[in-house]
Amino acid sequence: MKDSEKLRKRRLIFYENDIREINDILQNFLEASKAKAAILIDIDGHLVTRRGDTQNIDITSVAALVAGSFASTKQVASLLGEPEFSVLFHQGKHESIHISLIAERTMLVILFNDNTTIGMVRLYANEVARKIEEVLERQTASEPELSEDLAGEAKDKLEDLFSE
Secondary structure (H helix, E strand, O other): OHHHHHHHOOOOOHHHHHHHHHHHHHHHHHHOOOEEEEEEEEOOOOEEEEEOOOOOOOOOHHHHHHHHHHHHEEEEEHHHHOOOOEEEEEOOOOOOEEEEEEEEOOOEEEEEEEOHHHHHHHHHHHHHHHHHHHHHHHHHOOOOOHHHHHHHHHHHHHHHHHOO
């Protein structure tokens, strides 16, 4: 299994200080870009955190649909000889969405309207992605990794405990 595949399969665990730091990054982004909202989800479509005006948005559905869209777009990229498309953009009449893959584990979903431009969003989104990736890299570097033998032994012990 490739390192990137191992990274994708490892479950994300965010600590309070990680979320606080990411929230600060997202809030600064919203103030600079004038975007409406910024949402961080994992590649499976689970919400990590959000900032901005999301009160009238079904975040759970948006997160799941964005993850599905990104997965299908990955297949399109493969058909075109690309490993993946790391950025998606959908423009509506009044609302638009910009989606960036970050560290192959999360996606930054930016909702914006006529208060800003795609150029402003893209400019600041690249910086935000880099900063969030730094948080994820620190997190990954500090995570202990269980060997398959140790994980198997732990599972056997738990089964012994609960089967009596």
